Amino acid sequence: MFKKVIVAEDVxxxxxxxxxxxxxLNIVNFQHSKYCDExxxxxxxxxxxxxxxxxxxxxxxxxTGHREVKIKDGDELIQKxxxxxxxIKIIAFSVEDKSYRIKSLFDNSGIDAFVxxxxxxxxxxxxxxHIVSTSxxxxxxxxxxxxxxxxxxxxxxxxxxxxxxxxxSGTSQDEIIEIFKSLEVKPNSKSAIEKRLSxxxxxxxxxxxxxxVSITKDMGII
Amino acid sequence: MFKKVIVAEDVxxxxxxxxxxxxxLNIVNFQHSKYCDExxxxxxxxxxxxxxxxxxxxxxxxxTGHREVKIKDGDELIQKxxxxxxxIKIIAFSVEDKSYRIKSLFDNSGIDAFVxxxxxxxxxxxxxxHIVSTSxxxxxxxxxxxxxxxxxxxxxxxxxxxxxxxxxSGTSQDEIIEIFKSLEVKPNSKSAIEKRLSxxxxxxxxxxxxxxVSITKDMGII
DNA sequence: ATCCGGATTATGGTTTTCCGTAAAATACTG
DNA sequence: CAGTATTTTACGGAAAACCATAATCCGGAT
Numbered sequence: 001m002f003k004k005v006i007v008a009e010d011v012x013x014x015x016x017x018x019x020x021x022x023x024x025l026n027i028v029n030f031q032h033s034k035y036c037d038e039x040x041x042x043x044x045x046x047x048x049x050x051x052x053x054x055x056x057x058x059x060x061x062x063x064t065g066h067r068e069v070k071i072k073d074g075d076e077l078i079q080k081x082x083x084x085x086x087x088i089k090i091i092a093f094s095v096e097d098k099s100y101r102i103k104s105l106f107d108n109s110g111i112d113a114f115v116x117x118x119x120x121x122x123x124x125x126x127x128x129x130h131i132v133s134t135s136x137x138x139x140x141x142x143x144x145x146x147x148x149x150x151x152x153x154x155x156x157x158x159x160x161x162x163x164x165x166x167x168x169s170g171t172s173q174d175e176i177i178e179i180f181k182s183l184e185v186k187p188n189s190k191s192a193i194e195k196r197l198s199x200x201x202x203x204x205x206x207x208x209x210x211x212x213v214s215i216t217k218d219m220g221i222i
Numbered sequence: 223m224f225k226k227v228i229v230a231e232d233v234x235x236x237x238x239x240x241x242x243x244x245x246x247l248n249i250v251n252f253q254h255s256k257y258c259d260e261x262x263x264x265x266x267x268x269x270x271x272x273x274x275x276x277x278x279x280x281x282x283x284x285x286t287g288h289r290e291v292k293i294k295d296g297d298e299l300i301q302k303x304x305x306x307x308x309x310i311k312i313i314a315f316s317v318e319d320k321s322y323r324i325k326s327l328f329d330n331s332g333i334d335a336f337v338x339x340x341x342x343x344x345x346x347x348x349x350x351x352h353i354v355s356t357s358x359x360x361x362x363x364x365x366x367x368x369x370x371x372x373x374x375x376x377x378x379x380x381x382x383x384x385x386x387x388x389x390x391s392g393t394s395q396d397e398i399i400e401i402f403k404s405l406e407v408k409p410n411s412k413s414a415i416e417k418r419l420s421x422x423x424x425x426x427x428x429x430x431x432x433x434x435v436s437i438t439k440d441m442g443i444i
Numbered sequence: 445a446t447c448c449g450g451a452t453t454a455t456g457g458t459t460t461t462c463c464g465t466a467a468a469a470t471a472c473t474g
Numbered sequence: 475c476a477g478t479a480t481t482t483t484a485c486g487g488a489a490a491a492c493c494a495t496a497a498t499c500c501g502g503a504t
Contacts, residue, residue, distance in 0.1 A: 011317070011339045016242065017235030034341050063319070063340055065365065095233070097285070117233045118285055119256050143287065170433030173461070189483045194462070208490090209461080210432050211392030217439055395491070411453045416492070430460090431491080 001133050002089070004051065005030040008039040008058040008077060009093070014117070018057060018093070021125050036062060036071035040080060047085060055129070056081055060094040060101075075101075078109045089132045091115060091139075093125065098220035099147030106138065106148065113139035156221070159187065160196055164222045168213045173197075223355050224311070226273065227252040230261040230280040230299060231315070236339070240279060240315070243347050258284060258293035262302060269307060277351070278303055282316040282323075297323075300331045311354045313337060313361075315347065320442035321369030328360065328370065335361035378443070381409060382418055386444045390435050395419075 005027055009015040015032050022030050031053075033039035039058070046052050060074035071077050078090055091113040092105055105111045113128040115121055118141065128139040140148060162185070166176045173193055180188035187193070197209060206212035216222050227249055231237040237254050244252050253275075255261035261280070268274050282296035293299050300312055313335040314327055327333045335350040337343055340363065350361040362370060384407070388398045395415055402410035409415070419431060428434035438444050 013239030
């Protein structure tokens with residue numbers, strides 16, 4: 001079982017619940033941070049003192065308010081922690097149910113478990129902690145387990161996402177072309193953009209560009 | 223202070239926290255529902271038994287899963303409860319920080335308090351309970367208090383929202399016209415739709431329709 | 445009934461997007 | 475290096491969206 005645990009979660013009512021779970025599992029050495037920055041600093045300090053944490057439980061969305069922060073959300077925190085301490089176990093604990101984002105957490109950030117905040121999240125969190133502590137298996141809440149099966153057979157480029165984000169923020173196709181040219185992004189012709197959009201619409205079964213942006217927004221891609 | 227309280231909240235970790243707050247305030251007679259439907263039935267039953275609840279604390283978003291539900295979210299629950307029992311006090315407890323939606327809860331659903339799930343939500347919840355129990359004042363978390371000041375000088379019609387929703391789900395303007403004609407919605411000409419969209423774009427400072435849909439989606443209007 | 449004002453609808457022209465085809469550039473292969 | 479495949483770019487017509495103006499409808503006031 002884990003010896004030293006850190007929790008990153010801003011909502012007090014929830015961190016209270018997590019605390020209870022840890023106590024039930026006889027984990028007494030745990031810290032709690034309401035800010036991602038703080039959590040990261042603590043973890044780095046712990047490494048320097050040769051007493052690293054061996055588990056991170058992190059929320060994904062954080063209310064930043066007007067405070068200046070380096071790490072704005074759990075995704076970023078997890079990324080940086082994975083770089084800093086590759087062997088640590090990471091459990092994401094979130095209400096996020098967009099399959100794309102969950103899949104991305106496993107694929108790109110190498111989380112060990114994803115627990116959905118839900119009606120029985122406390123039990124699931126216990127189970128997740130148990131599994132990742134005793135093995136190298138991953139855990140995912142059954143409600144969203146299908147996320148992992150989803151084959152993203154068609155790869156979305158970074159350029160695709162750029163285009164979608166620009167469209168969502170009111171940039172016309174012609175303007176996007178100008179921007180790409182000035183930034184020297186490779187495909188920057190009218191046709192290229194059009195073709196990419198056409199493929200995206202095809203893949204996401206979108207009737208038109210508005211629909212496409214709407215869908216990808218809902219999926220949490222942009 | 224309140225005698226009988228009902229909590230509608232699906233995430234177990236959070237309802238645990240609320241429970242603690244109620245206990246601290248010496249409120250022992252409280253019920254807890256993970257489903258809106260269930261909460262509503264309990265409240266109706268309580269009225270029939272002449273022992274109505276005098277406070278509802280409700281989350282806004284609920285994970286429905288694949289279960290058949292009549293009331294899908296907290297907004298709807300609050301609306302129905304307000305109709306059923308006009309004098310009951312209602313506190314919304316949510317992570318929702320879109321000012322439009324918060325304002326709408328006060329204006330259209332007549333909630334008495336809005337507490338944002340945040341770093342000090344437990345203290346705020348206590349304060350909210352206290353205020354609404356001892357007076358007819360309303361309470362709103364300071365982080366989102368500005369929501370109420372926002373003057374929606376220009377008011378959005380139900381038709382506007384219909385149009386936006388249709389656009390977001392891939393319906394072209396021409397198709398919307400057809401739909402409106404078949405449903406006998408009053409303004410159903412090309413020009414009317416165009417004019418409304420133009421006003422909306424003007425108001426929301428949107429460059430084009432994609433941008434408009436994107437903005438209104440972010441604001442939680444559609 | 446007539447006039448007025450606002451809302452709805454109609455019309456036409458411009459811009460933007462959409463979509464198919466084809467040329468040019470690049471990469472890959474023997 | 476020639477030849478082929480893939481990607482990027484170019485072009486042009488059709489559709490949709492955009493925008494300004496004008497005509498029509500309709501309820502209320504005189």
